[in-house]
Amino acid sequence: QSALTQPASVSGSPGQSITISCSGTNSDIGIYNFVSWYQQHPGRVPKLIIYEGTERPSGVSNRFSGSKSGITASLTISGLQTEDEADYYCCSYTSSGTYVFGTGTKVTVL
Amino acid sequence: QITLKESGPTLVQPTQTLTLTCTFSGFSLSTSGVIVGWIRQPPGKGLEWLALIFWNDNKRYSPSLKSRLSIIKDTSKNQVVLTMTNMDPEDTATYYCAHSGYDSDLRRFDPWGQGTLVTVSS
Numbered sequence: 081q082s083a084l085t086q087p088a089s090v091s092g093s094p095g096q097s098i099t100i101s102c103s104g105t106n107s108d109i110g111i112y113n114f115v116s117w118y119q120q121h122p123g124r125v126p127k128l129i130i131y132e133g134t135e136r137p138s139g140v141s142n143r144f145s146g147s148k149s150g151i152t153a154s155l156t157i158s159g160l161q162t163e164d165e166a167d168y169y170c171c172s173y174t175s176s177g178t179y180v181f182g183t184g185t186k187v188t189v190l
Numbered sequence: 191q192i193t194l195k196e197s198g199p200t201l202v203q204p205t206q207t208l209t210l211t212c213t214f215s216g217f218s219l220s221t222s223g224v225i226v227g228w229i230r231q232p233p234g235k236g237l238e239w240l241a242l243i244f245w246n247d248n249k250r251y252s253p254s255l256k257s258r259l260s261i262i263k264d265t266s267k268n269q270v271v272l273t274m275t276n277m278d279p280e281d282t283a284t285y286y287c288a289h290s291g292y293d294s295d296l297r298r299f300d301p302w303g304q305g306t307l308v309t310v311s312s
Binding site: 081083113114116118125126127128131132135137169171173176177178179180181182183184 | 227229236237238239242250251252253254286294295297298299300301302303304305
């Protein structure tokens with residue numbers, strides 16, 4: 081299974097909204113809503129910010145939202161803040177009962 | 191509160207077998223629906239999913255590493271052990287274990303252990 085495809089980098093100014101795409105196949109994102117997103121600051125452990133495609137865990141800011149269309153999932157960060165500068169990874173369950181992560185996106189706040 | 195912690199060698203020689211232990215608390219791997227997974231991250235690179243073990247002892251492995259991986263659980267000790275054979279310098283990475291589940295709202299990795307850096311070098 082190949083890694084899900086994410087843009088290497090996305091940037092935005094404080095207060096703006098940005099969207100990170102995550103492209104998969106009809107063996108993962110296309111047939112399941114089991115897409116999760118993780119935020120990782122440098123030197124830190126990945127943190128779950130979205131699960132089941134659109135759900136936010138308790139304590140995660142509502143500035144983070146997830147969506148899906150076809151074989152592409154997306155993470156939108158609205159009202160961009162300096163603390164949002166981090167790496168972001170998508171992850172999907174697959175038809176083989178396994179998981180696959182995305183290639184990762186570095187978010188820069190200008 | 192669920193916590194997980196990885197332990198094992200920090201340095202492994204090429205061709206050797208790596209054995210990592212994930213010790214957890216706050217849940218039981220004998221409870222229906224509970225899963226523990228392993229994920230790794232080479233320095234400066236992305237996350238790679240490795241393996242899962244289910245409450246019922248089912249197992250899943252990354253297709254690209256399946257021939258080298260083995261995962262077992264010791265429910266009495268609240269531990270999961272991952273072994274990877276024939277280690278190569280390209281296997282140098284931080285290895286994480288994480289809690290997961292079979293129910294639809296639990297098909298995610300949360301929380302994660304702190305990770306353990308394994309370097310493969312002679």
